[in-house]
Amino acid sequence: MIALKVNGKKHEVDVDPETPLLWVIRETLGLTGTKYGCGMALCGACTVLLDGEAVRSCSTPVSQAAQKEVTTIEGLSADMDHPLQKAWIAEDVPQCGYCQSGQIMQAAALLQKSPKPTDADIDNSMSGNICRCGTYQRIRKAIHEAARMTEGGRK
Amino acid sequence: MNGMLNMSRRDFLKTGAMIGGGLILGFRLPAGTTPAEAATQTQAAAIPNAFIRISPDNTITLLINKSEMGQGVYTSLPMLIAEELECDWNKIKVESAPVDPVYNHTAYGMQMTGGSSSVWSEYDRLREVGAACREMLIAAAAQTWKVPRASCRAKKGAVVHSGRKRLTYGQLADEAAKLPVPAQVALKKPSAFTIIGKPTKRLDTPEKVNGTAVFGIDAKVPGMLMAVIARPPVFGGKAKGFNAEKTKAVKGVSDVVQIDSGVAVVADSFWSAQRGRDALEITWDEGPNVSLSTTEMRTQFAELAKTPGKIARKDGEAVQAFTKAAKRISAEYEVPYLAHACMEPLNCLVDLRADSCEIWTGTQFQTVDRNAAAAIAGLKPEQIKIHTTFLGGGFGRRANPHSDFVVEAVKVAKEVKKPVKVVWTREDDMKGGYYRPMWYDRLEAALDEKGKPVAWQHTIVGQSIIGGTPFESAMVKDGIDQTSVEGAKEIPYAIPNILVDLHSPKIGVPVQWWRSVGHSHTCFVVESFMDELAHAAGRDPYEFRRGLLAKSPRNLRVLDLVARKAHWGAPLPKGRSRGIAVHESFGSFVAQVAEVTVDPAGKVRVHRVVCAVDCGNFVNPETIRAQMESGVVFGLSAGLYGAITLKEGKVEQSNFNDYQMLRLLEMPEVEVHIVQGKEKPGGIGEPGVPPIAPAVCNAIFALTGTRIRSLPIRAEELKKA
Numbered sequence: 001m002i003a004l005k006v007n008g009k010k011h012e013v014d015v016d017p018e019t020p021l022l023w024v025i026r027e028t029l030g031l032t033g034t035k036y037g038c039g040m041a042l043c044g045a046c047t048v049l050l051d052g053e054a055v056r057s058c059s060t061p062v063s064q065a066a067q068k069e070v071t072t073i074e075g076l077s078a079d080m081d082h083p084l085q086k087a088w089i090a091e092d093v094p095q096c097g098y099c100q101s102g103q104i105m106q107a108a109a110l111l112q113k114s115p116k117p118t119d120a121d122i123d124n125s126m127s128g129n130i131c132r133c134g135t136y137q138r139i140r141k142a143i144h145e146a147a148r149m150t151e152g153g154r155k
Numbered sequence: 156m157n158g159m160l161n162m163s164r165r166d167f168l169k170t171g172a173m174i175g176g177g178l179i180l181g182f183r184l185p186a187g188t189t190p191a192e193a194a195t196q197t198q199a200a201a202i203p204n205a206f207i208r209i210s211p212d213n214t215i216t217l218l219i220n221k222s223e224m225g226q227g228v229y230t231s232l233p234m235l236i237a238e239e240l241e242c243d244w245n246k247i248k249v250e251s252a253p254v255d256p257v258y259n260h261t262a263y264g265m266q267m268t269g270g271s272s273s274v275w276s277e278y279d280r281l282r283e284v285g286a287a288c289r290e291m292l293i294a295a296a297a298q299t300w301k302v303p304r305a306s307c308r309a310k311k312g313a314v315v316h317s318g319r320k321r322l323t324y325g326q327l328a329d330e331a332a333k334l335p336v337p338a339q340v341a342l343k344k345p346s347a348f349t350i351i352g353k354p355t356k357r358l359d360t361p362e363k364v365n366g367t368a369v370f371g372i373d374a375k376v377p378g379m380l381m382a383v384i385a386r387p388p389v390f391g392g393k394a395k396g397f398n399a400e401k402t403k404a405v406k407g408v409s410d411v412v413q414i415d416s417g418v419a420v421v422a423d424s425f426w427s428a429q430r431g432r433d434a435l436e437i438t439w440d441e442g443p444n445v446s447l448s449t450t451e452m453r454t455q456f457a458e459l460a461k462t463p464g465k466i467a468r469k470d471g472e473a474v475q476a477f478t479k480a481a482k483r484i485s486a487e488y489e490v491p492y493l494a495h496a497c498m499e500p501l502n503c504l505v506d507l508r509a510d511s512c513e514i515w516t517g518t519q520f521q522t523v524d525r526n527a528a529a530a531i532a533g534l535k536p537e538q539i540k541i542h543t544t545f546l547g548g549g550f551g552r553r554a555n556p557h558s559d560f561v562v563e564a565v566k567v568a569k570e571v572k573k574p575v576k577v578v579w580t581r582e583d584d585m586k587g588g589y590y591r592p593m594w595y596d597r598l599e600a601a602l603d604e605k606g607k608p609v610a611w612q613h614t615i616v617g618q619s620i621i622g623g624t625p626f627e628s629a630m631v632k633d634g635i636d637q638t639s640v641e642g643a644k645e646i647p648y649a650i651p652n653i654l655v656d657l658h659s660p661k662i663g664v665p666v667q668w669w670r671s672v673g674h675s676h677t678c679f680v681v682e683s684f685m686d687e688l689a690h691a692a693g694r695d696p697y698e699f700r701r702g703l704l705a706k707s708p709r710n711l712r713v714l715d716l717v718a719r720k721a722h723w724g725a726p727l728p729k730g731r732s733r734g735i736a737v738h739e740s741f742g743s744f745v746a747q748v749a750e751v752t753v754d755p756a757g758k759v760r761v762h763r764v765v766c767a768v769d770c771g772n773f774v775n776p777e778t779i780r781a782q783m784e785s786g787v788v789f790g791l792s793a794g795l796y797g798a799i800t801l802k803e804g805k806v807e808q809s810n811f812n813d814y815q816m817l818r819l820l821e822m823p824e825v826e827v828h829i830v831q832g833k834e835k836p837g838g839i840g841e842p843g844v845p846p847i848a849p850a851v852c853n854a855i856f857a858l859t860g861t862r863i864r865s866l867p868i869r870a871e872e873l874k875k876a
Binding site for chain 1: 223224225226227356357359360361362363364365366367368369370372373375381406424425426496497498499500545546547548549550578580581777781784785786787788789792810811812816817818819820822824825
């Protein structure tokens with residue numbers, strides 16, 4: 001049994017400790033907002049926060065998440081009022097939408113570290129996340145927008 | 156595909172507009188009959204209303220018959236209905252339509268999404284559906300109030316009378332559902348539109364930013380198992396035998412079954428299935444394609460290109476014109492196989508029972524998939540129920556004429572007799588075939604003394620996408636697969652002698668339509684070679700094209716617009732240059748100017764792309780912008796990185812490390828300018844893709860003098876010595 005805390009909720013999961021965190025989140029816990037894209041930490045679709053750090057859950061054994069706080073897209077906010085979600089809606093970012101959970105979680109980690117990221121910060125932080133629909137220009141804009149919202153105290 | 160037309164617009168109107176709070180109304184209700192008469196014949200089908208459901212709480216659910224794969228149809232198609240329905244836009248919910256002939260493509264006669272055709276093909280029907288529904292609601296109100304119908308009007312989800320009486324659509328739905336569907340409805344003039352043509356935010360964004368949007372890979376049913384399939388390492392191979400001893404020792408693995416496309420490992424979780432597959436020992440019969448190599452194919456293609464092919468277009472006498480010309484220029488171009496590489500790898504969930512089969516998948520090809528599933532399951536097509544989920548990208552891959560990913564999953568379900576979801580790993584998806592074909596093109600042109608092109612010959616070599624599919628009879632004419640020559644056959648430039656011919660070698664690599672299909676290579680070739688002609692004539696590439704487009708005003712208009720917006724000809728910082736390209740595809744016209752730099756190592760960086768688009772009388776300008784941005788990125792990924800190669804029959808690429816995508820730090824600034832056209836709507840999902848590669852390569856030539864004739868662009872070609 002592995003003890004997990006996901007989006008503030010405690011779980012005991014009976015899985016092989018080598019199982020990637022991704023599949024435990026998706027299949028054992030049923031939180032399917034986190035996506036499988038490559039299985040090799042190459043695309044970022046599976047990004048979640050582990051104690052606030054963005055990790056690729058497809059390449060993180062579940063054992064490494066034990067005793068840590070896991071945050072998935074479902075746990076980012078209760079009512080879609082996270083500045084990133086609001087900015088994503090304002091900029092009409094998603095197209096197919098498949099990569100966007102990972103994009104948003106990666107951006108959430110970025111904003112925690114750099115509340116006012118520069119374009120270079122965004123380049124550095126976000127370039128591990130592939131968007132096949134090509135929404136990059138809007139992602140950049142939405143991150144700046146979310147930073148402004150946070151700064152302005154609107155949440 | 157026009158040959159497949161099997162239903163008129165009138166038929167749709169008769170059957171399309173259905174309302175009612177939870178009522179079941181049938182399809183194919185003949186105009187003038189009442190639902191009561193029709194109910195007896197159609198209730199057996201027990202399918203809810205075709206396009207519109209109105210709940211007592213005034214929620215309006217629209218059943219959309221096109222698959223949402225990012226291109227925005229869950230917003231643009233509701234806009235068509237809402238324009239006429241006069242409903243409250245904020246009360247609209249979208250569901251995917253089930254599979255039924257009423258949802259067939261209005262021009263192609265089957266339920267499908269593709270060819271950038273959703274908006275133009277539904278432009279009239281869905282407005283008529285909305286108008287018919289509105290008229291029924293108005294009639295119901297007039298009847299309730301016992302007032303003349305003409306004294307009532309619909310406004311924002313309610314019918315009002317003399318400003319005093321008001322009933323909401325939710326209150327009227329049950330009564331309206333009892334009324335006959337009007338045989339004819341008048342549609343608004345474009346000048347009266349309040350929704351069509353206005354920038355409108357996507358309806359599906361909220362669920363795509365909180366993790367609740369359901370893609371095929373997210374679908375689940377109780378007791379569902381997970382499966383991965385070991386497929387032959389060479390196309391056309393087969394498993395001769397396998398040893399599953401170690402596989403069955405993996406915890407969670409329940410079944411190992413052979414199907415004709417490989418060996419399926421079925422388990423209680425994806426991870427167990429995958430580990431089980433890793434442990435599987437299979438002896439393969441690699442089949443007839445074991446020595447296939449793209450390097451050798453290239454040599455064969457180049458030889459073929461020297462010989463005359465089947466003629467796709469012949470204007471004048473190109474061969475004679477060449478002999479008299481002042482200047483002759485020739486060149487060979489080539490592009491590789493490309494994978495669609497949708498972010499969501501292929502997958503399909505099947506719940507097969509004795510007398511029914513339910514399928515959850517992100518598909519673009521519902522009718523084809525349903526029929527294929529029925530054949531495998533031994534059921535009637537009507538017994539197959541397909542739930543179309545969101546598609547994590549489609550780009551043509553999820554419109555497989557052989558229903559490969561659906562058929563396979565039904566076969567596995569048939570073996571294990573339990574609900575099962577087959578998931579492709581990224582590697583399975585990348586190596587699984589159905590690529591954009593590899594192409595080799597030979598071009599020759601002649602210029603007169605003034606530098607005017609007088610002859611153009613274009614020989615195309617590459618596999619037919621349509622050959623061997625059910626669409627062959629409709630889309631291959633006189634041996635010419637129209638998708639092989641589209642964009643090359645109808646070049647818009649005024650050249651008196653044109654010859655376009657085609658070789659379609661048969662090769663065992665499965666090929667398929669890939670976002671923009673034939674245009675994905677013909678535009679690169681034609682627009683690059685036009686640039687070569689401009690330089691040979693000593694002319695500016697923009698002015699040179701202009702001079703040949705007098706008879707193609709829409710091409711000319713976007714070309715002029717893009718040149719103006721991109722400040723064509725204005726000085727740029729040192730080391731930066733511009734390239735231009737224009738192309739018509741899917742009924743729309745797109746011109747792009749790319750600004751590039753090349754570093755000393757030969758790495759190309761695209762900084763800015765200005766894009767002008769004319770897609771006629773458009774619906775949602777926000778969708779157009781998004782799709783142009785998207786097309787540019789898709790085309791850049793291919794132009795800068797994309798190549799699927801084969802060696803000894805095996806695909807050499809496997810994942811995003813060796814099949815790379817453009818990433819955020821490489822994203823150019825994309826600026827989109829839309830022409831307000833009056834013509835009928837054109838497509839928008841694909842036309843942004845074709846012009847970017849030639850625009851970039853033309854800019855590279857302007858900067859370095861090196862002409863890129865082979866994609867993807869290779870740094871070695873551009874490295875400073």
